[in-house]
Amino acid sequence: MGITIFEDSYRHKGLRRKLIEELRRKGIRDERVLNAFDKVPRHLFMDSSFVEFAYQDKAFPIAAGQTISQPYTVAFMTELLNIKPLDKVFEVGTGSGYQTAILSELGAKVYTIERQKDLFQSCQHLLKMLGYNPLYFFGDGYLGKPSYAPYDKIIVTAGAPEIPKDLIAQLAIGGRMVIPIGTSDLQVMTTLDRISPTQVDIHEHGNFVFVPMLKGTNNR
Template sequence: MLAKLKNERRLEDNYRHRGLRRKLVSEIQAKGITDENVLEAIGKVPRHLFMDSSFVQFAYRDKAFPIGKGQTISQPYTVAFQTQLLEVKKFDKVLEVGTGSGYQAAVLCEMGATVFTIERHRELYDKVRALLPSIGYEPMFFHGDGYAGLPTYGPFDKIIVTAGAPYIPEALLEQLKVGGRLVIPVGSQHRQEMKLVIRESENEYRTEDRGGFIFVPLVGGKSE
């Protein structure tokens, strides 16, 4: 019974949390996020539940924080920026490469997308697979190599990569539907350029640069 009460307290989303989210939404809106669906989702997803208890007081600051295994929970503005570039529509089939904390996947689910999310770190994969359904979000989880994507489940309307890659993986381009959008940070370990790739036909892709960011590296393979 005590364990149950502790878990319920850990998953609490109270009036204070909701107020902090409203302030966060105003902050990222002031930074240029205009997609109302993105702002609404950021305002609903309880970010504090995705962070270690020692960081809960920082959950609604517009900053990234460590989550273990050398990974971070992305800055809310960055999550909103990438999501806005995707132009997510309800029922879109979306592949997320790099589940991490699960926060980005939750935002996509909140927007009504059908989400397939892949994570290479077994420990993070197990943690998020338990957390997200417990707070009402049910993407399809996969433990594997993000560079390979999920060819069995493609093609996808949208693909989002939440770690910095040295190049755009060919497998992800192939798994994008014609008319689909891929958002991926590409560059060195220290700085990446956000790329928006639109598949215009079977053999044609248009790529746009959308500004500099810093992400943790996208690593190939999968950990056990």
């Protein structure tokens, strides 16, 4: 029966709690973020052949040559965002939809864009079945979605060579962007706080590795 793919067993829940303890040991302190991880069944966002590895703190491949990020990376970025209930959050790179679900659990109103057509289509059914209702867009994340701006928070889930100017323009005054900046081999996790129309405050938070942020769309 098709519904079995949405099974979330006691074993899965137990493995999630072990993952949460590992995230605590690695320095994640925001209990709201950890609670969101407890509620979102990561195994449902992965290919069934990887289900046994779903609650290891590792990244794994998904469709279109992309990855579902390491749980610690998702938690670290989410903690840096400092989500408040009803924050308007623009997510660049829907991917599997896992980060989207975590943001939604925190009470954010999520606007998410994906450039890979197959990922854009596949994640929507799962997120809906799990009760999440973000606004989805198929398009180029570099351009953002100005018609819905300004956003309280922006999160970019791919490595960018620089901070896209269009995204800065769509960030609300007082808002924050979290984005990995660097080459295709290594990026620096970066926060950008928009202090005024002309002033931003930028801080770095260590090295990470992401798939590259690409321009344009892929209709395959």
